[in-house]
Amino acid sequence: MSKFLTGTDLEGAIYDIIWETEEMLMIVSPFIKLGEYFKKLFDKHENNPKIHLLIVFGKNEKSVKKSMSKEDFDYFKKFLNVSIVYVPNLHAKYYGNEKKGMISSINLYDYSFKNNIEFGVFHEQSLLTNFTQSADNDAWNECMEIAMNNEVVFIKRPVYEYKKILINLGKSYVKSDVLYDSTEMFYEYSRKKNSEEKRLSDFPKTLKLGSGPSKRPERVDEEEQQYGFCIRTGKQIKFxxxxxxxxxxxxxxxxxxNTDFPEKYCHKTGRPSNGKTSMNSPIL
Incomplete structure (x- = not known):
């Protein structure tokens, strides 16, 4: 059943969506700025690896911190099962868990909750609506597709140990591993499309204790891993x-x-490139 909400009813519904999550919490908001109350709501799930926290934010390509501060980004990193995705042209807002959803005009921004006139359409699942088409199901699926098709910035996944208990296979949480983190580069430099962007589909939902890559990694000279050269000045920098x-x-x-602008040096060797290197192709 769907309901139109505004004012304190809108706020309360979003607070409940965050607080009552048991399996997955999806936050889609171009701008995120957390006040202390929001942190108290999220903190309930801090030590629960069963809850997947999916954060989708966007806008401000040349100054990402205007969409979400580094402080708030680092706050979300503490959760045990979290994905953070950046969408440069995001303007939609959606809040949902496995039972409730809100299509709204409001950003996850403390100021908006306290000062703005905002609207939203709230939907709660029931036994009768679980398998029927609804605007909320469509919104959830659309937001998931957006998340799957855009750039991952941070991924952290729970690691489980599996043991056979009688005839069943049980599992127990051991730790969480960070599988991908491009935060520093993401906040320091403007966003430019490149072929190495990661997607949610590149990462498993959980990890098994003792598992590792199936393909033997190629040996790379340790010195080359640490040092490279600026493709414009030839100055030694981090590779x-x-x-x-x-x-x-x-x-x-x-x-x-201009990512294709011809540069002077090879990033890997420091040799003159005669214009054959660029931001897109820094290595000869």
């Missing part, structure tokens, strides 16, 4: 093909942001 320029050179390049 990172995603950011192959010194800070000073990047600031100049970023005025135009």
């Amino acid at each position: 990172n093909p995603k950011q192959p320029m010194s800070r000073e050179a990047w600031k100049i390049w970023n005025e135009y942001g």
Whole structure:
């Protein structure tokens, strides 16, 4: 059953969605700024690996911190099963768990909850509506598709130990592992599309204790892993093909942001490239 909500009813419904989550909490909001009350709601799930927290945010490509501060981003990293996805053209807002959902105009922004006039359509699942088409089911599926098709910034997954108990296979939580974290580069540099962007489908939902990669990794010279060269100045910097320029050179390049602009040096070797390297192709 769907209901139109505004004012304190809207706020209370979103608070309940966060607080009452048992399996998955989906937050879709271009702007996120957490006050102390929101943190108290989220903190209930801090030590629960069964709850998957999916955060989808966006806007402000050249200054991502305007969409979500580094402090708030780091706050979400503490959860045991969390995915954070960035969508540059996101404007929609949605809050949902396995039983309730809210399509709304309101951002997860403390100021909006206290000062703005906001609307929302709230839906709660029941035995009769679980298997029927609804606007909330459509919204959930659309938001999930958006999350699956955009850039992952942070992934953390629970690790379980599996043991046979009589005829059944039981599992117990051991720890959580960070599988992907591009936070530092994400907040330091403007967002440019590249072929190495990760998607949710690249990562498992859970991990099994003792599991590892099935393919033997290639040996790479340790020195090459640590040091590279700025493709514009030739200056020695940290080896990172995603950011192959010194800070000073990047600031100049970023005025135009042309990822195919010819540069002077190979990021891996420091040899002159005669214009054959670029931000897109930093290595000869």
